[in-house]
Amino acid sequence: MKICIVLGTRPEIIKMSPVIRACERLNVDYFILHTGQHYSYNMDRVFFEQLELPEAKYNLDAGSGSHGEQTGKILGGVERILMEERPDVVLVEGDTNTVLAGALAATKLHIKVGHVEAGLRSYDRQMPEEINRVLADYCSDYLFAPTENARRILIGEGVPDATIFVTGNTIVDAVYQNLELASSRKNALNDLNLEPKKYFLVTAHRQENVDVKKRFEGIIKGLERVADEFDLPVIYPIHPRARKMMNHFGINAHKIKFIEPVDYLSFLQLEAKAKLVLTDSGGVQEETCVLKVPCVTLRDNTERPETLAVGSNVLAGTSPENIIEQAQFMVTIENRWNNPFGDGKAGERIVEIVEGVQG
Ligand code: UD1
Ligand code: UDP
Numbered sequence: 522m523k524i525c526i527v528l529g530t531r532p533e534i535i536k537m538s539p540v541i542r543a544c545e546r547l548n549v550d551y552f553i554l555h556t557g558q559h560y561s562y563n564m565d566r567v568f569f570e571q572l573e574l575p576e577a578k579y580n581l582d583a584g585s586g587s588h589g590e591q592t593g594k595i596l597g598g599v600e601r602i603l604m605e606e607r608p609d610v611v612l613v614e615g616d617t618n619t620v621l622a623g624a625l626a627a628t629k630l631h632i633k634v635g636h637v638e639a640g641l642r643s644y645d646r647q648m649p650e651e652i653n654r655v656l657a658d659y660c661s662d663y664l665f666a667p668t669e670n671a672r673r674i675l676i677g678e679g680v681p682d683a684t685i686f687v688t689g690n691t692i693v694d695a696v697y698q699n700l701e702l703a704s705s706r707k708n709a710l711n712d713l714n715l716e717p718k719k720y721f722l723v724t725a726h727r728q729e730n731v732d733v734k735k736r737f738e739g740i741i742k743g744l745e746r747v748a749d750e751f752d753l754p755v756i757y758p759i760h761p762r763a764r765k766m767m768n769h770f771g772i773n774a775h776k777i778k779f780i781e782p783v784d785y786l787s788f789l790q791l792e793a794k795a796k797l798v799l800t801d802s803g804g805v806q807e808e809t810c811v812l813k814v815p816c817v818t819l820r821d822n823t824e825r826p827e828t829l830a831v832g833s834n835v836l837a838g839t840s841p842e843n844i845i846e847q848a849q850f851m852v853t854i855e856n857r858w859n860n861p862f863g864d865g866k867a868g869e870r871i872v873e874i875v876e877g878v879q880g
Contacts, residue, residue, distance in 0.1 A: 522876055524549060525608035525627075527599060529556030529583070529619030532804045534568040535785055536614050539694035539868025540637065541574055547872055554602055556595045556619045557582040561761060563782045571784050572699070588618060588649060595622035603630050610635055610875050613657060614691070616650035616803075624660040635875055637691060637867075639664035640671030640680075641803075641824035647729055650803075651824070665871050667862055668827055688870045689863015692807045697865040700789055700812075709787035710794055713756060713780070720753055721848075722795040723777070724802045725819055726760030734770045736839040737763075740819050741774045743837070743844025744799065748776040750845060751852075756791065758782045797852050799837075799844070806834055813856040817847045831858035 524544065528537050544551040555577035559565045569576070581598035583591060595618060603611065603626055611627035613620040614637040627634045636657050643651050658664060664680060666672040667690035675685050710717065723744055731737045748755040755777045759767075764779075783791070792798060793812045798805060801819040809816035810825075810833040818828075821838045828834035832854065837847040 522550065522610070523606070523608040524551040524872075524875060525554055525603065525606060525611045525632075526551060527554045527556065527611055527613050527619060527623035528577075529558035529595070530615075530617050531559055531564050531568065531782075532802075533614050533617065533619060534565070534572075534574070535695050535804065536637070536691045537612075538568075538572045538574055539691045539698060540612065540614075540871055541868075542698070543868040543872040545575070546869070547876070549872060549876060552578040552606070552608075554578065554599060554623075555580040556598065556622070557584055558591065558595065558617060558619045560584055561782075563784070564761065567784045571786060583619075592618045592622045595619055596626050599623050599626035600630065603627060603632055608632060610663070612637060612871070612875070614638055616641070616654035616657070618649070618653060620657050621653040624657040628660040633662040634660050635663035635665060635871070636661040637665045637688075637871060638667055638671075639685070640666040640673075640675040642674050643822045643824040645822050649728060654824070663875060665867075665874075667867070670827060686870075686874050688874075689865070689867035690807060691867045691871070692804055693811055693860065693862045693865040694868045695785075696789065696808055696811045699786060700793065703786035703789045703793075706786055707790075709783065709790040712787075713754075713778075713791075715754060715756070715791075715794075717794040718796045720795060721747055721751070721755045722791050722798045723755060723757040724760065724798075724800045724805055725757075726763045727801045727820070728762070730801050730819060730839060731760075731763040731766045734772075737766060737770060738772055739839040739841055740844070741772055741777070743819075743839070743841035745774060745776045746841055746845045747799070747848050750849070751796075753796065754778055756780065758788070758791075797848060799848065807862055809833060810858070811860045811862060813858070815851040815854055815856065817844065817851050819844065827861040831861055833858050
């Protein structure tokens with residue numbers, strides 16, 4: 522049994538790290554195929570180094586481009602390597618162009634596909650991620666649903682029950698495995714002169730937010746109002762897409778502290794000690810829920826409804842009024858919710874299922 526782990530972006534490296542660690546621990550025959558969708562040091566290598574992950578056997582260096590161009594490059598590159606390596610199973614994680622191309626390349630070669638984080642739906646086809654995750658699910662032989670809710674969605678779409686495995690989300694493993702390490706290693710708050718619970722943390726990078734001037738401006742105005750209202754620092758490690766689009770639109774923001782994207786241990790510390798996190802990231806909605814930090818999501822919908830159900834997260838969209846209103850509400854709540862994303866053993870479970878030990 523040989524497994525190929527396809528990954529290409531920051532969240533895939535982080536969320537696949539527990540699967541990679543499980544492969545190492547269980548002495549599985551596997552290799553990593555990096556598509557190179559993300560390539561800047563602080564979006565890619567820093568995570569391999571800090572999480573001490575083995576090097577990818579292949580890197581396609583696909584880089585950036587339009588959706589068709591990027592997906593096409595990855596599709597051809599993954600296919601070439603799969604034809605050489607002939608693994609038994611290809612694992613993909615999440616909803617990026619890397620995931621769609623990896624799953625499609627494998628299934629056309631009649632190689633089994635395992636989709637980690639299957640069954641998530643925003644029901645918003647304007648999002649490239651929604652199209653990617655739906656198609657990846659339909660290419661898959663093993664659907665690793667993080668929650669019972671995701672399983673129900675798949676069943677509702679006619680996916681055979683026997684191919685669905687509720688494993689928990691590997692982000693819980695990643696948080697548990699790295700949080701302790703984070704507190705023992707360095708102090709990201711000191712570096713930024715921050716005091717616990719006396720700052721807001723922001724991430725926003727989604728195409729439908731930052732590529733649309735009105736929406737991006739709405740977010741920035743909302744964040745500036747949060748900075749004013751609470752008289753506390755608002756820290757925004759800015760994704761390269763968002764940086765590029767801010768410059769492109771000529772958006773200025775003087776009350777927000779922009780920093781470069783940070784390494785995972787620093788980000789976990791910043792998240793865990795924030796008064797509130799405002800984000801449009803999928804992974805950050807989950808992590809804040811696990812870390813028991815309230816979250817305001819800068820979107821109109823979410824494919825992580827479990828966070829809304831337990832009360833760790835609310836949707837604010839991108840209007841400044843809604844953002845400030847939801848922030849005011851979320852700083853008052855008690856963080857008594859239970860984490861709905863599993864016990865932190867998803868990585869091991871996934872590898873065992875694929876290896877046929879379980880399931
Ligand atoms: C991609 C995913 C998104 C995911 C995000 C994680 C798709 C369709 N989108 O979005 O679902 O949430 O990754 O962060 O797959 N860039 C750099 N350096 C890099 C990577 C990107 O400078 O290492 C810049 C380039 O200008 C590029 C832009 O960011 O054009 C967008 O990169 P791309 O990979 O197309 O999409 P993301 O916005 O990163
Ligand atoms: N993250 C990080 N450094 C940062 C911002 C985010 O390590 O400066 C991590 C974060 O902890 C989470 C992941 O990146 O695990 C989320 O990735 P992203 O928001 O890029 O993608 P999404 O989850 O929206 O697909």
